[in-house]
Amino acid sequence: MKNEHSSSTNQPQYVTINRCNSKNNHRELTNIPEFVKKLFSMLEDNAYPTILSWGLDGKTFVVIEPTEFSKLILPKHFKHGNFASFVRQLNKYDFHKIRHQNDDRPFGHHAWEFCHSHFQYNRKELLRGIKRKTASHTNRKVASSMPASRIYIKSSLPKTLSSSISVPSSSVSLLSSSLSLSKSTTIEKSFEEMRTLTQQINEIQQSHSALTKKLRSLAENHQLMVETIATFNNTMTVQDDYIQDIFQTKNNELHTNASDMFQAYQIARRQQQDKLELIIKYVEERKNQFSSFLLPDQGTLLEPPPPPILVPPTIIPSSDYSPPRWAMAPRVLLAVNSINNGKVIKDQIFQWLQSFGCDVESMFIDPSIDPFHASDQFDLLFVDESIVSEYPSVLSAMRKKNPWVPLVCLCEVTSDQRFIEWMRQGITDVLSRPFEQQSIHKMVCKYCSHLKRP
Secondary structure, three states, X not given: OHHHHHHHHHXXXXXXXXXXXXXXXXXHHOOOOHHHHHHHHHHHHOOOOOOEEEXXXXXXXXXXXXXXXXXXXXXXXXXXXXXXXXXXXXXXXXXXEEOOOOXXXXXXXXXXXXXXXXXXXXXXXXXXXXXXOOHHHHHHHHHHOOOHHHOEEEOOXXXXXXXXXXXXXXXXXXXXXXXXXXXXXXXXXXXXXXXXXXXXXXXXXXXXXXXXXXXXXXXXXXXXXXXXXXXXXXXHHHHHHHHHXXXXXXXXXXXXXXHXXXXXXXXXXXXXXXXXXXXXXXXXXXXXXXXXXXXXXXXXXXXXXXXXXXXXXXXXXXXXXXXXXXXXXXXXXXXXXXXXXXXXXXXXXXXXXXXXXXXXXXXXXXXXXXXXXXXXXXXXXXXXOHHHHHOHHHHHHHHHHOOOOOEEEEEOOOOHHHHHHHHXXXXXXXXXXXXXHHHHHHHHHHHOHHHEOO
């Protein structure tokens, strides 16, 4: 008896669990898991139909864009944004991934489609049939099928998930096979997830490599374009400087030589005209003298007196100018500023132009009136320099409309650089102060010579 008592005290004490407690635990499992409720609620909300939605027949659900799903939807309902962790949870609740052929993917190549027999559209009452697949759940199933007298739990251990179960050898064998099957299934699914993730990583790396090559090519093209533009800019700058030098040199030569040549031509032309008039007058006088030697009856000539010696007249060049003879009177526009003795200058130049035989129209420059609105009706324009400095857009618009009409700028003493800038803006010639009648006359003869009488 002593030995029996000692042996009984050395053995661990066991507590028998009634079938009633097992039924209560089973009844608690019939409640809908929180994960399943959240997943069904996410699909019912339909807040992101392009990311998460029901399948075509309502018996599956599809994660169309896993990346956006992890960023926008998971953090709102769970404490993470890890898509792989979400897939693992689905596997634990016996959800299965549906695999499609490459050519038969209605939701795209990145979509993940899952199904469960108790997870369907608008069938919330079926959710109670979804259970979590765990080792403890498998143990409870095995224990519920056994008599209550065969189920013992160590009373000396705390009542946790780690509670050990003492069962007969046949039950242990069944439990071991069930656990190994569950473990192999979990491992297989884990390997499947790893393969999927590896494939996605390879695709991302390939895409990153292609994008890197494209960016490198774009950078090289951009650098080549920048170098080409810089070379072109330098070439244009050198060419522009060269053209400016040529233009300035030729302009100085023409401005000096053309004025002298034109003045010499005018003097020689006047001399020839005066000489011709004297010769014609002389011939007419001689003709009248010879007509007195004709006989009225015979119509024959008497013996004429010896002809006088014809001495060509001497023409002395004069510095005074004579108004030119116009085949058509030049039409001239005179536009000056109303300040700085503008009225005096306008009246004086107006009188000079009229004395040259020009048809003159004068006006003061007004910001509200375009002085060039009828520029095509004139043969020559005299304009104050303020139109160049204050209204360059008006001058530019006139030049686009009528690029050929001569425009003389009435200005103060100006530099060669400023004159070149004015020439670019459309100024034909400049006339510096003080204005003289002879300089105005030269400008009229220079730009209206085509209107002179031949």
